[in-house]
Amino acid sequence: MATGAQQHHVSFRLAAGLLLLVSLLAPLAAAQPPWWVCGSTGSYAENSTYQSRLNQLSATVPTNASRDLYAIATVGAAPEIVYAVALCRGDTNAPTCESCVAAAFPEAQQLCGFDKCVTVFYDDCILRYSNKDILADSSNGNLTMIMSQQNVSSPVKKVFDDAVAMLLNATANYAAMNTSRRFATGEQGFDSRFYPTIYGLVQCTPDMSPAACQSCLGDIIALTPQLSGRQSGRIIGVRCNFRYDLDKFFVGDPTLRLQTPFVPAPNNGMPTSTPGVISSEVCVIFTGTKNKMKIVALPVVAAMLAIAIFSLCFLRRRLAREHMPSSDSTKPEDFEGIGSLLLHLSTIRAATDNFAESNWVGQGGFGAVYKGVLPDGQEVAVKRFSQGSGQEMQELKNELVLIASLQHKNLVRLIGVCLEEHEKLLVYEYLPNRSIDTILFDPEKSKELDWGRRFNIINGIARGLNYLHEDSQLKIIHRDLKASNVLLDSDYTPKISDFGLARLFAGDQSQEATNSVVGTYGYMSPEYAMRGHYSVKSDVFSFGVLILEILTGRRSSGSYSFDESVDLISLVWEHWTTGTITEIIDSSMRGNAPGDQMLKCIHIGLLCVQDNPMDRPVMSKVIVMLSSGTVSLQAPLKPEFFIPKSGTYSSTFPGSYPRASQSTSKSQSVSSNEVSIAEMESR
Known part of the structure; x- marks a missing residue:
């Protein structure tokens, strides 16, 4: 029984079974x-x-x-x-x-x-x-293939199949290599006599590496011959999936738009209008994938063409930048493509009451910042670069070229630029809570930052940084990430600012070296401070320092002298290893924050400040670690690097870096806590 x-x-x-029967009927x-x-x-x-x-x-x-x-x-x-x-x-x-x-x-x-x-x-x-550990299972599991019963017209079947393959491969490559969410949509033009547009979508789980995502999608795209001639189809696995259709099924604009392929002229009897709407679908379950052949010929040709076009544009911009004047004779036409951002000087003077002292809100190495109100009532922050400084001119050019092309909720938004008379002005959205350091290191104001706000700030900075490194059309290394360069809006949402020292990388470029080190003591990674090597991992190091500052409420000042108190990274490491980390957590949070989450954030911070850049996680991995409660974190290695306040870069470990008694030959000018050396190389 x-x-x-x-x-x-x-x-x-x-x-x-009844549910399935009803769905079919x-x-x-x-x-x-x-x-x-x-x-x-x-x-x-x-x-x-x-x-x-x-x-x-x-x-x-x-x-x-x-x-x-x-x-x-x-x-x-x-x-x-x-x-x-x-x-x-x-x-x-x-x-x-x-x-x-x-x-x-x-x-x-x-x-x-x-x-x-x-x-x-x-x-x-x-x-x-x-009940099995599916979190550690990287396989795509059983596959579900779903296809339309409606076939495409026979005379264009081959061209249609090729167009679908090209669309899916191009979209898969973009999703895997250029986004942290491992998601992308695409649009492939076809022929209005038959099917005006083919739409596509691909996705992997965001914890997959770019290579793993690309491989996973490649395996299922290799099965598209089994969808041959179908007006729509999809293959769904637990790790990755794709879909294509003649009807737009996703929300928003496509990530990619591909050009219309050549379609032969119609023969007699060939339909010349778009077919009707898909009426039903067939579902097939697969238990494995035997066909590993990938359709790559057309995408490779398309990629080579795209690279050629990019190279021509890149060379043109590089030549233009190399011939930019470096004096105050700079004109608006020196900055390509900023016409829509130009503001009249009279408008900015009126907005700031002619740069009145009462509207002054801050000072940087470049010049002053003023609060203003535009005629439409929008509050703005006006960055006024110093007169007659080649260094500030280079930083303005660098910042304008980069920030104008970036759009993300965790990056400060550029509203306009003015290059009239002798003024060089950048106009940004105004953020009422100003920079993190003005709150975090103030004993009274720091009470505004409870655990929830601090965690959201850490998470927001991570997402903004990941956008710069992976998700934007440009690959950007900030090079000066620090508390004073992260601003807070009225809801304490963080926004990364100040791109004057940032660098643009080519898509496949992973590291660069310079003879002039720029940045701020206490946030510099060892390989950058010692050898001038910078990469996305340099920003990761700075981000790790920021995490430790946000949780402890202590500055990482860059003072590592033996006669002074121990530096922040070493202090955190000491308490981490002795199990007393709660003793250095900001007093305003003690007893009011989940201990396990704070420990996880400290753990992530220590992973980010490891000496070897290869040991540091990429920002997409940091986001997964921050958001997941089950991802296991590896043990961090003890940080050994230190920088004396004198400006002589030193290390306690021999081999890769100079010994403690050696100073570098890098050009540097130290003032207060800043290394303010202008250097912008055209790329």
Whole structure:
């Protein structure tokens, strides 16, 4: 006789079968059913510990997924441990994501009964839970292939298939190599006589490395011959997926737009109008992938053409920059493509009351900053560069060229520029809470920064930095990330500012060297301070220092003399190794913040300030570590590098860097805490 659990199991199976039957008989139903895969790792009993822990996950994972469109979690311990992974489509919003994942939990149990391992695929999200460690499993799992029953016209079938392959390969390459979310959409023009446009979407889980994502997508794109001639198709796995369709199915503008391929002239009897709407789909389940052949010929040709065009534009801009005047004779036409940003000097003078002292809000090495109000009522911060300084002129050019092309919620927004008479002015959005250092290191104001705000600031800086390194069209190394260069808006959202020392890297460039070191003591990475080598890992080091400052409320001043107090990094390391880290946490947070989260942030900070740049994580990995409660962190290595306040760079470890008694031959000028040496090389 069957047990109660077995009877429920059978009833769930029957319900799932009926649901599938209904979905096939009623294709026009408003609610589209999901596709699912029931596992074979065992079953659990009703009201068991496993089910209870599954219910715990269903209460937390949807909300967590809505924050970053991705969530991983575990509950319990073996043998009743439950792992869960939720991935929402990259163009969905937070409410849609949360709603989809929340609905997936009960529906997964309805579809697969008491199976311990279930994967459910929706248009907007994917949910997988299991009693096996799926978080450590990099395989793409069972694949679900979905295709339209509507075929493309026979005469253009080959061209259509090639266009789909080119679209998916180009979009996959962009998603894997140029975004931290591992998501991209694409648009491929075709022929209005048949199908005006083909739309595509690809996605990997964001914890995958660029190479792993590219490989995963390559494996499933290699299966597109099995979708040959279909007007729409998709292959969904637990790690990566793609979709193409003749109807635009994603939200927003496409990430990529590909040119229309050549389509032969129509023969007699060939249709000359766009076919009707897709009416139904067929679902096929695969348990493995045997065909590993990748379709790369057309994308390679397209990539080579794109590189050639980029190189010509790059050379043109480089020649233009090399011939830029370095004196006050600079004219607006020296800055290419800023016409829409130009503001009249009279407008800025009126906005700042002719740079009145009462509107002065700050001073930097470049000059002064004034608050102003434009005629439309918008508050702005006006950066007024010093007169007659070649260094400031170079920084203005550098900052304008870079910041004008960047758009991200965690980067300060450029509103306008003025280059009239002898004035050189940059106009930014005004951020009322000014820079972090003005609050963080003030005993009274620091109380405004509770744990929630500090964590959001850390997370926001990480996302802004990751955008510079990976997600923007340009690859940018900031080179001067510090507390005074991170501004806070009225909601304490952080925005990275001051790109005067930033550097633009080519897409495949990973490191550069300079003979003139620029930046701020206390934030410089060892390889940069000692040898002038900078890369994205140099910014990661500075970010790690910022984390330690934000959590301790102490400055990293760059003073490492033996007769003075120990430097911040060494102080944190000492307390980390002795288990007394809470003693140096900012007193305003003690007892009012989750200890485990603070320890994790300190841990991440120490990983970022490791001496060897290869040991530091990239920013996309930092974001995953910050947002996940289950990712295991490796043990940080002891930081050994130090910089005496005299400006002589030294190290306690021999070999890669000069010994303590040696000074570098780098050109440098030290004033206060700044190394203010202008250097901008055209690239």
